[in-house]
Amino acid sequence: MHSHPLIAAVNGAVLPRELTLSITEEANLEWRGKTDQGVQPLAEIRHIRLWAEYSGVGRPAGRAEIRFADGTRIWVSGATRTGASDIDRARVYRAFLQRLHDTLTAQQKAEIAFRRGLANGSPAKGWTAFAVCLALDVALVGFFWNHMREDVQWIARPILVVFGLAGVVLAASVGQAMAGRSYDPNALPDDLLPS
Secondary structure, three states: OOOEEEEEEEOOOOOOOEEEEEOOOOEEEEEEEOOOOOEEEEEHEEEEEEEEEEEOOOOOEEEEEEEEOOOOOEEEEEEEEOOOEEEHHHHHHHHHHHHHHOOHHHHHHHEEEEEOOOOOOHHHHHHHHHHHHHHHHHHHHHHHHOOOHHHHHHHHHHHHHHHHHHHHHHHHHHHHHHHHHOOOOOOOOOOOOOO
């Protein structure tokens, strides 16, 4: 049994705490802490979502949500308790997720929804976020296009076109992050497992 001490929360606990997560020989996910302990069969996993959060300083921190058939949810972090990135915790987080995915059978991998993107995302939220960001981009470009001085139009309008196109790309990225694109469980995405 491989043990992985990580910051985690079970079933929406307000304060995440250090839990030791283990993948057992019986193909269970087990967690233990000072006050929390539990076990769930890997065969009962229905959804795994991975994303990376940027705290504004330093490296991004990996996050995961694992949902089981009975409604149990476990949020796992590759950061410190305060949310700061930490190289050692990031390595433990990566090792835990790699072991979890390697232990799943081919049938389990076919039944689980593997998503990348922000927690609690959905296709409806993705399309909504895309539409809002796109509308904001069009409104800003339109405003500046119509309200610039004539003597700077020759340089400002090409810059505005580039800015507008970059805004479309950003809107699509935000929409995809909110929607939660799928990922291949046999090739974990490096950008979501910072180490």
